[in-house]
Each structure stands twice: as structure tokens, then as C-alpha cells.
Amino acid sequence: TTNHLRHVESMASLPSGAGKISHLNAVILGEALASEENDFVFPSDAFSHQALIPSPHKYLEMYKRSIEDPAGFWSGIASSQFYWKQKWGDQVCSENLDVRKGDIKIEWFKGGITNICYNCLDRNIDAGLADKIALYWESNEPGFDAHLTYSQLLHRVCQLANYLKSIGVRKGDAVIVYLPMLMELPITMLACARIGAVHSVVFAGFSSESLAQRIVDCKPKVVITCNAVRRGPKTIHLKDIVDAALVESAKNGISIDVCLTYENQSALKRESTKWQEGRDVWWEDVVPKYPTTCDVEWVDAEDPLFLLYTSGSTGKPKGVLHTTGGYMVYTATTFKYAFDYKESDVYWCTADCGWITGHSYVTYGPMLNGATVVVYEGAPNYPDSGRCWDIVDKYKVTIFYTAPTLVRSLMRDGDEASCISNLVYTLKSPYVTRYSRKSLRVLGSVGEPINPSAWRWFFNLVGGSRCPISDTWWQTETGGFMITPLPGAWPQKPGSATFPFFGVQPVIVDEKGTEIDGECSGYLCVKGSWPGAFRTLYGDHERYETTYFRPFPGYYFTGDGCSRDKDGYHWLTGRVDDVINVSGHRIGTAEVESALVSHPQCAEAAVVGVEHEVKGQGIYAFVTLVEGVPYSEELRKSLILIVRNQIGAFAAPDKIHWAPGLPKTRSGKIMRRILRKIASRQLDELGDISTLAEPGVVDQLIALADS
Numbered sequence: 106t107t108n109h110l111r112h113v114e115s116m117a118s119l120p121s122g123a124g125k126i127s128h129l130n131a132v133i134l135g136e137a138l139a140s141e142e143n144d145f146v147f148p149s150d151a152f153s154h155q156a157l158i159p160s161p162h163k164y165l166e167m168y169k170r171s172i173e174d175p176a177g178f179w180s181g182i183a184s185s186q187f188y189w190k191q192k193w194g195d196q197v198c199s200e201n202l203d204v205r206k207g208d209i210k211i212e213w214f215k216g217g218i219t220n221i222c223y224n225c226l227d228r229n230i231d232a233g234l235a236d237k238i239a240l241y242w243e244s245n246e247p248g249f250d251a252h253l254t255y256s257q258l259l260h261r262v263c264q265l266a267n268y269l270k271s272i273g274v275r276k277g278d279a280v281i282v283y284l285p286m287l288m289e290l291p292i293t294m295l296a297c298a299r300i301g302a303v304h305s306v307v308f309a310g311f312s313s314e315s316l317a318q319r320i321v322d323c324k325p326k327v328v329i330t331c332n333a334v335r336r337g338p339k340t341i342h343l344k345d346i347v348d349a350a351l352v353e354s355a356k357n358g359i360s361i362d363v364c365l366t367y368e369n370q371s372a373l374k375r376e377s378t379k380w381q382e383g384r385d386v387w388w389e390d391v392v393p394k395y396p397t398t399c400d401v402e403w404v405d406a407e408d409p410l411f412l413l414y415t416s417g418s419t420g421k422p423k424g425v426l427h428t429t430g431g432y433m434v435y436t437a438t439t440f441k442y443a444f445d446y447k448e449s450d451v452y453w454c455t456a457d458c459g460w461i462t463g464h465s466y467v468t469y470g471p472m473l474n475g476a477t478v479v480v481y482e483g484a485p486n487y488p489d490s491g492r493c494w495d496i497v498d499k500y501k502v503t504i505f506y507t508a509p510t511l512v513r514s515l516m517r518d519g520d521e522a523s524c525i526s527n528l529v530y531t532l533k534s535p536y537v538t539r540y541s542r543k544s545l546r547v548l549g550s551v552g553e554p555i556n557p558s559a560w561r562w563f564f565n566l567v568g569g570s571r572c573p574i575s576d577t578w579w580q581t582e583t584g585g586f587m588i589t590p591l592p593g594a595w596p597q598k599p600g601s602a603t604f605p606f607f608g609v610q611p612v613i614v615d616e617k618g619t620e621i622d623g624e625c626s627g628y629l630c631v632k633g634s635w636p637g638a639f640r641t642l643y644g645d646h647e648r649y650e651t652t653y654f655r656p657f658p659g660y661y662f663t664g665d666g667c668s669r670d671k672d673g674y675h676w677l678t679g680r681v682d683d684v685i686n687v688s689g690h691r692i693g694t695a696e697v698e699s700a701l702v703s704h705p706q707c708a709e710a711a712v713v714g715v716e717h718e719v720k721g722q723g724i725y726a727f728v729t730l731v732e733g734v735p736y737s738e739e740l741r742k743s744l745i746l747i748v749r750n751q752i753g754a755f756a757a758p759d760k761i762h763w764a765p766g767l768p769k770t771r772s773g774k775i776m777r778r779i780l781r782k783i784a785s786r787q788l789d790e791l792g793d794i795s796t797l798a799e800p801g802v803v804d805q806l807i808a809l810a811d812s
């Protein structure tokens with residue numbers, strides 16, 4: 106048994122319900138406000154009674170089985186809840202996770218033949234959900250909306266699938282998707298999956314250069330986009346960005362024959378859209394002409410489903426590859442249990458499908474469960490900070506899943522005095538209290554650790570002290586939730602992601618890679634595989650092994666720090682590598698640095714993350730200019746602009762710090778530890794600087810800190 110199993114065992118022996126445990130300082134949901142003094146927040150008996158996993162005891166029983174017999178556990182779920190054209194071979198899972206024993210390999214359900222689009226749509230329709238709402242779509246502009254039932258969604262998906270086939274897209278071909286949150290985005294993902302094509306969705310906030318880089322890497326048959334989108338008061342001309350990306354990728358030898366463009370009429374009319382005859386095709390002119398049925402391409406469980414690029418510690422983004430069968434079983438199962446999903450739920454995840462959260466928990470996880478999903482096109486604070494709760498009331502949202510950065514920004518908008526006491530929230534956040542929010546029953550958080558004060562605001566005010574919060578820790582690479590509360594089972598601690606999901610064995614290791622036990626902190630790794638794990642980095646299996654499996658041989662290394670408390674709860678402490686997390690968006694410091702140094706007047710750059718009140722982390726850039734170039738406000742702006750242009754607006758540095766020189770070791774390695782201290786102005790904690798080649802640069806940097 107694993108370490109935490111023991112902790113869980115002792116938790117499980119506790120009676121459920123806080124009232125029965127006098128020695129714990131506890132709160133029962135719905136009966137009191139969670140505050141600083143209370144450690145545990147218990148689900149109410151009413152919630153637990155109706156929950157899929159109603160107690161720690163039940164969790165423990167299932168968890169034990171999932172670890173002792175993973176093949177039996179997962180194949181039971183896979184065969185009872187999904188359609189397989191043909192069952193997998195003798196082995197449910199075959200894996201090697203130890204670099205010392207050969208190439209890393211993970212396979213689940215190999216030989217099983219299925220299709221994830223079929224499982225999302227056809228299977229649910231056959232089970233009686235044809236007329237259930239699959240998607241509610243809410244426009245950026247209040248008052249404009251649309252919806253599709255499961256059978257209407259299937260028709261739309263089939264039409265697009267048929268069109269894609271007609272232009273020669275075949276099983277295994279890549280399709281680049283650069284779309285905002287329109288219904289056409291999940292439609293496109295599902296249509297690709299239906300014909301076995303591999304979608305690669307690029308978040309529509311990435312710049313043309315980033316888009317081009319991804320096009321060049323995966324060489325798609327077609328690029329799918331729309332002409333423009335409204336986000337808050339702004340109109341963003343996406344097609345122009347795609348045009349520029351296609352020019353750029355052509356320079357690198359990749360030319361694209363078809364750019365399928367959806368006319369997003371509320372943002373821009375087609376007459377005003379720049380057009381390249383012969384290459385560009387209006388979605389509305391072609392797709393609706395195709396039949397509303399389309400045969401499914403049956404694929405192997407280990408055939409690729411999608412590629413999603415994410416940031417690592419070098420400048421080159423990594424193409425995370427997920428396959429079909431394991432990902433399907435894992436996203437569906439995690440969605441169901443972590444949100445205590447019931448057929449009557451209306452689910453809204455504020456994430457964009459351009460990130461993994463939108464893949465696993467806007468499109469696949471919910472659709473596999475036959476859920477009703479809200480898709481919102483616009484900005485969460487438009488026209489004002491009450492918009493989210495307006496949408497919650499309008500669609501009677503029951504499960505609301507979002508990111509800490511959004512919670513913090515809404516918290517700040519409504520309420521200056523939020524730190525004083527919990528009651529002040531209620532009195533001073535009219536943007537929230539103007540709306541009923543009574544449909545809500547489960548809340549979720551993802552992307553970064555949620556700080557306890559944001560947790561309490563979310564819990565007490567938004568959820569009316571009634572809704573458990575599933576603080577889901579996971580990654581692009583893991584495909585689905587790894588450490589997460591199960592809302593009916595666990596007493597929660599604000600800010601802790603609690604315990605592992607079924608089948609997941611988190612371990613905390615020290616510098617040497619030795620597992621550490623009990624109350625401890627260190628590097629978070631995972632032992633063994635789980636069905637949703639990524640299988641490789643596209644075109645670079647070597648980098649896959651080096652980044653994730655070599656640092657601590659025998660384990661998958663997450664890149665995160667983590668501590669475990671006396672009760673066995675997990676507390677994620679953030680990245681320990683050169684990755685920063687800005688508003689839940691993952692950015693490699695090396696990517697920002699390489700954008701900065703591409704500026705002709707920039708000689709060198711070093712980027713670190715600093716604490717940021719709303720974004721979690723902000724981007725802090727030390728910049729050395731070319732000899733003789735003077736510092737100027739104009740130059741500062743153009744440096745920020747070059748990052749916006751090369752990566753995207755979300756990666757723009759918050760601070761440029763002029764640096765006559767950077768602190769380096771004698772071998773020339775930049776000492777980021779020192780830069781982090783200077784950036785956060787912890788000047789008395791600089792530590793030993795005697796190993797620097799030129800210790801004097803530190804004083805120079807400090808002198809220039811606020812210039």
C-alpha cells in the first residue's frame with residue numbers, strides 16, 4: 106500500500122459529519138461560514154447522501170481496488186460504460202515507466218477498437234438523450250445565445266466530418282484549429298475524432314508566430330478558424346492572424362491548401378474579411394451542404410486523438426500526444442466522480458478549448474457522460490463583473506468550474522474589504538449577491554493552487570457555503586484529474602487538492618529521488634501509469650523521456666512541488682522548473698527570453714516569475730541591452746510588444762528590469778535564484794553570492810530596480 110493510503114485509512118475511520126467529531130474544528134456545509142480558524146470543511150449530510158462517493162470509507166474501498174488491481178478496475182469501467190467495436194487484447198495495460206529498463210511505453214486497452222465521438226454522441230443518443238441539450242452557447246453580447254441537442258450536435262459534427270473527408274482529410278492526418286469559444290470548436294474536435302483525424306487546437310490568444318510554429322511542427326491538412334471574435338468590448342481579427350501565420354509557415358516549407366473559415370457574424374461580416382481565393386473557404390458555404398450522417402472511423406485505443414502544444418523549460422513548445430481509449434475512459438470517469446455528476450446537472454467550465462481543460466472538461470469528459478454543457482464566448486467580466494453569475498442563473502448552472510485567477514479578479518472587483526471578515530463579502534459584493542446562484546451545487550477550481558482567502562470567498566459567497574469545491578490538480582500531460590476532492594466524500598481544507606483520484610499513486614521524493622513519507626514536502630512524482638497519461642511528445646520521444654522520466658528514474662516527474670500534511674492532504678506549491686503559471690496559463694521562461702533577445706537592441710534576457718495578486722504569477726524580465734543603447738520608455742514598450750507578437754498577449758512581461766549585467770556563475774550559468782529574490786525585493790535573502798563571476802552586478806541590479 107502507498108503512504109497516503111494509511112492516512113486515508115485513518116480518515117476513513119472517522120465518522121462522517123463534523124458534528125460528531127468534537128476534537129476537530131470543523132464546519133458543516135450550509136450551516137456555517139468557512140473561516141480562517143476552521144481547518145476542515147465538511148460536506149453536509151444532505152450532499153453526502155446523494156453523492157456518488159458519499160464517504161471516505163467508500164472512496165477508500167474503491168481506491169484500494171484501483172491500486173491493487175488497476176487492470177480489473179479500469180477494464181470494468183471501460184467495458185460497462187463505453188462502446189467498443191472490438192474488445193482489447195489480453196493486456197489492459199502494458200507499460201514501462203523506468204528508463205533504466207528501456208524505452209518508456211504506456212498502452213491501455215491496446216487492440217480495443219472504438220471511437221470517442223461515437224461514444225460522446227451516437228451512444229448517448231441511442232440511450233435516449235437525443236433531445237437533451239448538449240450545448241448551450243452564450244455570446245459575448247448579453248442576449249445572444251444558441252443551443253444544440255445531442256442529435257442536432259451529431260448532425261453538425263457529421264456534416265463537418267463529411268466535408269473534411271471530401272477535402273482529403275484521412276485517419277491520422279493533423280488538423281490545426283484556431284477558433285474561439287463558439288459551438289464550432291467542440292464540433293470541430295468531435296468531427297476530427299469521428300474520422301480519426303488528429304486535432305491540434307491552438308488557443309486563439311496565441312500570436313501568428315506561435316501558430317506558425319505549431320503548423321510547421323505538425324503539418325496539418327487544413328486549418329480551421331473564424332474571421333473574428335468579440336471579447337469584452339474588443340473585436341479580435343483572428344483570420345488576419347491566421348493569414349500571417351500561413352505566410353510564415355510557407356516560408357518554412359509548409360503550405361496549407363485549405364483554410365476553412367467560419368463567419369462569426371456578430372463580430373465581423375464576411376465583406377470585411379481579408380480573403381485569399383482558392384485557399385480560403387467559408388464554413389457556412391460548404392459544410393451545411395454535406396449529409397448529416399457520417400460513418401465512424403473505428404480506431405485502435407492507442408491511435409492518436411489529439412496533439413496539444415504546451416510550454417516546457419526550453420523555447421520550443423512540446424506537442425503533448427494523447428491517444429483514444431485510455432483518455433476516453435479517464436476523462437469520463439474523473440468528470441463523473443470529481444463533480445459528482447448527475448444527469449440533471451448543467452455544467453459550465455470557463456476554460457477555453459485551446460487548453461487541456463477545455464479538451465478534457467468542456468468537450469470530452471462531459472459529452473461522454475451525456476452532460477449539458479455551457480460554452481461562453483466572451484470575457485467573464487463583460488459587460489460587468491456580474492456576468493458569470495448572470496450566466497449561472499440564466500442556464501441554472503449546477504456545476505461551475507473555473508480558475509483561481511478569475512475568482513481573485515472578481516473578488517477584487519466587487520469588494521475592497523474582502524480580507525476583513527467573511528461576512529463583509531456578503532455585504533459588499535453586489536456583483537455576486539445581485540444574482541441568485543441557487544442552482545449551484547458543486548464548484549471547481551483548476552490551473553494553480555487556490556489561495557485560502559480566494560477559496561473562502563468562492564465557497565462562502567459564490568456557493569453560499571453550500572457547495573463543495575473540487576480543487577483539481579492535473580496537467581496537460583496527465584489528460585485528466587490526478588489529485589482532487591470527491592465532493593461528497595471529503596472534509597475539505599481550503600487550498601488543498603486533498604487526495605489522489607482512483608488509480609493514481611502520487612509520491613513525494615527528495616532531491617535524490619527517494620520517496621519520503623508522512624508529513625513532508627518535496628517533488629511531486631507519480632508511480633505507475635493511469636489511462637489518461639500522455640504517450641509521447643510528438644516527434645520527440647527522447648525529450649519525453651528526458652523531461653518526465655529521467656529526473657527521478659522509475660517515476661513520472663510532474664515539475665511541481667508538493668507537501669503532505671499530518672492528515673495526508675496534498676498541498677501543491679507550484680512549479681519547480683523554469684515554467685511559470687500566469688493566470689493558469691503555462692509559459693516557459695525560455696520562450697519569453699527568446700522573444701526578447703530577438704529584439705535587435707536586446708543582448709540578453711532572463712525571465713522569472715513573481716507573485717502577482719490576481720494572476721498568481723507575473724512575468725518579470727531582466728534585460729541587458731546591446732552596448733551603447735540607452736534605456737527608454739519606448740524601448741520598454743517595444744520589448745513588451747515583441748513578446749506579445751511572438752507568443753501572445755497573455756505572455757507580455759509585467760515588468761522590464763534594465764540589467765547592465767546578469768548574475769552568472771564562473772561557468773556562465775545565470776543564477777536565477779538571485780534574480781527571483783531581486784524581482785520579489787527580498788533583498789536580505791540573496792544568499793551566498795560569492796560564487797558569482799562578478800558579484801558587483803547584484804548591486805547594480807538593485808540600484809536599477811525601480812527605474
Ligand code: WT7
Pocket residue numbers: 415461462550551552553554555576577578579580581582602663664665677678679680686689690691
Ligand atoms: C500546471 C499544469 C490542468 C489544467 C490547467 C493547467 C498547475 C494546475 C492546479 C491545482 C495547484 C495546479 C501545476 C501544474 N496546476 N491545477 N488545482 N492546484 N496547481 O494545465 O497548462 O498543463 O499546467 O498547472 O503547476 O503542473 P497546464
